[in-house]
Amino acid sequence: MTAIPDGTTTDLSSPEQRPGRASPRAARGRWDWLGVLPYFAFLTLFLIWPVFYLVSGAFQDQAGHFTFQNILDLSSPSIATSYWLSIRLSFASAAIGTVTGTLLAYALILGGMPKWLRNAVTTFSGVASNFAGVPLAFAFIATFGRLGLVTVVLRDAFGFNLYATGFSLFSFWGLALTYLYFQMPLMLLVITPAMEGLRTEWREAAESLGASPFQFWRMVGAPVLAPSVLGCFLLLFANAFGTLATVIALTGSNFSVVPILLFQQIRGNVLYNPNLGYALALGMIFIMIFSNTLYLVLRSRAERWQK
């Protein structure tokens, strides 16, 4: 250490103070942007440009002229039905996921459950929210399919024929039930910070002022949680809206939600108009942007209480 002259030490701690280095610094600063060029180039080539290609194609006819016709054609019966089905399914699965996930988070965080159980469920949720796609569909076929364990046990032990009630794993409510397997864990994970933000002091203050538990939830708990819950609902909605592999593994491609319709269009131009396919993609992007942006807005609003 003694070998290092004093000048070097000051140089290390405050390089700007040395007049000689000021100009090379400035020169390097001018070329700093080169360092992020690969990142921007990659994203432009493989994300932004392809998406832009589809978006601009949505506003062109097959000869390449500008038109709004494709967007208007989205309201044609077959496509509108697909969108409506997708929206209903995403809404139902997000709503069920939101309610069950919030209840589970409440039970684990505020409901007096032991800490180890909470850790266990959180860890499991991390896994289950990533356990989507084809294997999930297989597990549910083995459970709620025509020969699935639950179906068979209900039939043999309780004399209850699940499929006679109109339920089928390969229909609307079957899909909603399957989606729940990754929706509920996702809800639990994203709502946990908000639930933890409900401070015990608030509850104690309400209790000492004579509030009943119901009054506490109606006047304090629910209003504080509402933006978070609503935001997370939108996240779940977007999550369900983009789901494709699970649907294909369960129903083949018979259940024509929007991603399935787009999948078929890419495979074989089933709409007989490539530009209408672009408009279909644009509609999906629009719905995803809408729900994700609203989610972010609501989340930043909810974070006021978590400081």
Place this chain on the structure above:
Amino acid sequence: MKRRFPIFSTLIVLLAAAYFLIPLFAAFEFSLHMKRGYLSFAAYRSVFHSDEFISTLTFSAVASFAAILLGAILVVPTAYWVRLRLPKLRPVVEFLSLLPLIIPPVVLVFGHLRLFGTGSFLPLTMSEMGTNILLVMGYVILSLPYMFRAVDNGMAAIDIATLTEAAESLGASRWRTIVDIIFPNVRSAIVSGAFLTFSISLGEFVLASLLNRPAFGPYMVQLGQDRAYEPAALAIMSFALTWLLMAAMQAFANRKPGQRLLPRIRSSASTSKAQ
């Protein structure tokens, strides 16, 4: 404060546990019934003895590794450079890294097929190698949000500016600083992102199917249409694998740079006891 036994909460947790565990049990139970009359692991044996299983799994594993490698090469220098020199650009870079969460995979691959299709400026889909490259690029994009967050969190945990100045004062070049100083310090963050990338791309279906690649996702869907017991066995194995990957991801994400192996094992043992 003493509380009553939480009946309501217990009921919720029990119902949730039933919902989550019954499908796993059902799939496992179903997978054992391939041989009529007694329980056996025949379905698992059948899966492992299939050549197609091995070849598609290998293909997807190679594609996933390529995506991890490329993702790390892309993200690490960028995240480093932005933190060191261009902090004003950080919101933009971060926002771009989150975009793939908004673009559904089916839309992404649609754009790829059009932009890199026949007669385009870069007709990647015309050759088999080109299509493979396109698949890997797609996986890099799909995993970018997770990779970027993992690496950026790793960068936040170390003092980049000091490390860089120390390296420079000892005469290291910019490249050497990244490779020999920064990279080892965020290694566990990269590994954490890598496990997540792997779990996303190994069984991925949409991109692989639309690009017509012999990957594991399309193979699983085909198997689901042809067979009864093997899919259940696959579901169980896939759940086990997801669990392993997530556990590994957690272990590496919480690891501090330079931390020794022993305390890490002890700390992960205490969390696994909680499971």
